[in-house]
Amino acid sequence: MANYSGVQAESPESPQRGETPKTEKQRARLKRHLRKANLDSPEAKRSTLRRYISSDSSCDEDEGGTSTQISLNMRRGAISYDSSDQTALYIRMLGDVRVRSRAGFETERRGSHPYIDFRIFHSNSEIEASVSARNIRRLLSFQRYLRSSRFFRGTTLPNSSNFLDDDYNGQAKCMLEKAGNWNFDIFLFDRLTNGNSLVTLTFHLFNLHGLIEHFQLDTMKLRRFLVMVQEDYHSHNPYHNAVHAADVTQAMHCYLKEPKLSQSLTPWDILLSLIAAATHDLDHPGVNQPFLIKTNHYLASLYKNTSVLENHHWRSAVGLLRESGLFAHMPLENRQLMESQIGALILATDISRQNEYLSLFRTHLDKEDLCLEDENHRHLVLQMALKCADICNPCRTWELSKQWSEKVTEEFFNQGDVEKKYCLGVSPLCDRQTETIANIQIGFMTYLVEPLFAEWARFSNTKLSQTMLGHLGLNKASWKGVQREQSNGGDDTDPAFEEMDSDVVPQERLS
Numbered sequence: 001m002a003n004y005s006g007v008q009a010e011s012p013e014s015p016q017r018g019e020t021p022k023t024e025k026q027r028a029r030l031k032r033h034l035r036k037a038n039l040d041s042p043e044a045k046r047s048t049l050r051r052y053i054s055s056d057s058s059c060d061e062d063e064g065g066t067s068t069q070i071s072l073n074m075r076r077g078a079i080s081y082d083s084s085d086q087t088a089l090y091i092r093m094l095g096d097v098r099v100r101s102r103a104g105f106e107t108e109r110r111g112s113h114p115y116i117d118f119r120i121f122h123s124n125s126e127i128e129a130s131v132s133a134r135n136i137r138r139l140l141s142f143q144r145y146l147r148s149s150r151f152f153r154g155t156t157l158p159n160s161s162n163f164l165d166d167d168y169n170g171q172a173k174c175m176l177e178k179a180g181n182w183n184f185d186i187f188l189f190d191r192l193t194n195g196n197s198l199v200t201l202t203f204h205l206f207n208l209h210g211l212i213e214h215f216q217l218d219t220m221k222l223r224r225f226l227v228m229v230q231e232d233y234h235s236h237n238p239y240h241n242a243v244h245a246a247d248v249t250q251a252m253h254c255y256l257k258e259p260k261l262s263q264s265l266t267p268w269d270i271l272l273s274l275i276a277a278a279t280h281d282l283d284h285p286g287v288n289q290p291f292l293i294k295t296n297h298y299l300a301s302l303y304k305n306t307s308v309l310e311n312h313h314w315r316s317a318v319g320l321l322r323e324s325g326l327f328a329h330m331p332l333e334n335r336q337l338m339e340s341q342i343g344a345l346i347l348a349t350d351i352s353r354q355n356e357y358l359s360l361f362r363t364h365l366d367k368e369d370l371c372l373e374d375e376n377h378r379h380l381v382l383q384m385a386l387k388c389a390d391i392c393n394p395c396r397t398w399e400l401s402k403q404w405s406e407k408v409t410e411e412f413f414n415q416g417d418v419e420k421k422y423c424l425g426v427s428p429l430c431d432r433q434t435e436t437i438a439n440i441q442i443g444f445m446t447y448l449v450e451p452l453f454a455e456w457a458r459f460s461n462t463k464l465s466q467t468m469l470g471h472l473g474l475n476k477a478s479w480k481g482v483q484r485e486q487s488n489g490g491d492d493t494d495p496a497f498e499e500m501d502s503d504v505v506p507q508e509r510l511s
C-alpha cells in the first residue's frame with residue numbers, strides 16, 4: 001500500500017495510458033464536485049468519496065441542465081483527504097489494483113477480493129459495450145438514483161448524525177420502534193431508508209442496547225464502519241447482499257431479547273453478536289465454495305478449501321474494524337479477543353458444519369448442563385443464535401419467506417448458468433432446468449432448518465420460538481402445495497438434500 005501525494009496520473013498497472021488526459025479531466029471534475037458538496041470534515045470527505053468511488057463506475061450529474069459522465073472506473077482504491085492538508089487529494093492504491101480494460105472487467109469494489117466477472121451472470125454476450133451514464137441511470141433503482149443525485153446537488157448532510165433520507169425519515173423511524181418484532185419487513189425498511197437498511201438498523205440497535213455509551217464509541221466512526229460494511233456487500237447478488245445481512249442482524253436482535261439470553265448476556269456479548277451478524281457474509285461473491293474451488297480461486301487455496309467464504313467474511317470484517325478505528329481506544333488485547341470471537345461466530349455459519357454445532361448443542365440440552373454464567377456456554381449459544389438468524393427465512397411470514405426463497409434460488413440458478421456456460425459441471429440445486437423453488441425449499445426446511453429450530457426451541461421455549469416453528473410448518477405446507485401443483489404429486493423432497501442427513505453436510509449447499 002502506498003500513499004501518493006496529489007492526484008497521480010495513472011496506476012502503474014493501468015493499460016489505459018492513452019487515456020490519461022481524459023482521466024485528469026475527470027479528476028478535476030471530481031475536485032469541483034467536492035468543493036460543491038461543501039463537506040465539513042476530512043472524515044466526511046473521505047466517507048463521501050468512498051461512496052462516490054464504490055457506488056457505480058459512472059454517475060450522472062445534472063449541472064446547468066447538462067448531463068455529464070464521470071468515470072473513475074480505471075482504478076481501484078480508496079481516496080482520502082489528509083487531515084493536515086485538506087487541499088490535497090490523496091489516492092491510496094491497494095496492493096492488488098485491478099483495472100478495467102476496454103474488454104471489460106466489472107468494476108471491483110474497494111477491498112473486494114473474490115473477483116468474479118459478474119457480467120457473465122447478466123449477459124449472454126462475451127464482451128459488453130461500455131455502459132453509458134444514461135444507461136447506468138436507467139439501471140439504478142429510483143431510490144439509488146435519488147440518493148446519488150442528491151449527493152451531486154450537494155443537498156446531503158454528510159456530517160449529520162441523522163442519516164435517514166428526509167422523505168421517508170418518519171416512516172423508517174416508525175419501523176425502527178418495532179425492530180424487535182418478528183414480522184419486521186426488512187424489504188420495506190430497505191426501501192424507506194433508500195437502500196441503507198443495514199447501516200440504519202445496526203446503528204439503531206447499537207444505540208438501543210446502550211453499546212455506544214458503554215463502549216464510548218465515536219458515533220461518526222461507528223457510522224463510517226457501518227457504511228463500509230454495507231458497501232462491501234455486493235448489491236447485485238440477488239440474495240447475499242446487505243439486505244440479507246440486515247435481516248440476519250434484525251433476527252439476532254430478536255434472539256438477544258429472549259429472556260434466557262437477555263438475563264445473562266453482557267454488553268460485550270451483544271456487541272460481538274451484532275457485529276458478527278452484520279458482517280457474517282461480507283463481500284460474498286454470490287457463488288458458493290465449490291465454485292471457488294473448481295475455478296481455482298486463490299481464496300480457496302488461501303483457506304485450504306475449508307470454510308473459504310466464512311473465513312473471508314471474517315477477515316474482511318476484521319479489516320474494516322481496523323480501518324475504521326472504531327475500537328482504537330480499547331486495549332490491544334481486547335481488540336484481538338474481539339476479532340477472534342467474531343471469527344468464531346461467523347465461522348459457525350458454515351452450513352456444511354451444521355451437524356457439528358448441532359450435536360454439541362444437543363448434548364448440552366440433553367444433559368441440561370448449559371450454564372449461561374459460563375462464558376464458553378454463552379458463546380456456544382450465541383453461535384447457535386447466529387446460525388438460526390442466518391437461515392431463519394423459512395420461519396418468517398409467508399410473504400417475507402417467499403421473497404427470500406425466490407432470491408436465493410435466483411442466485412443458485414445464476415451460478416448454475418455460469419457453470420453450464422463454461423462446462424464446469426452444474427452444482428446441486430443450481431440447475432434451473434431440473435430444480436424448482438418448491439423442491440429446494442422443502443429439502444432445505446426438512447434437513448437443515450427444522451432440526452436447528454427444534455433444538456433452539458428446546459433451549460428457548462418461548463412465544464417467539466413457537467411462532468417461528470408455526471411459520472416453518474405453514475411455509476413448508478405451502479411449498480408442498482406448490483410442488484403438488486407443479487408435479488402432480490411427485491417426490492416431497494429434492495434428492496440433492498437427502499445426502500445431507502449424513503454426519504457431514506456436503507459443501508455444495510447453501511452458504
Ligand SMILES: [Zn+2]
Nearest residue numbers: 280281390511
Ligand atoms: Zn448469511
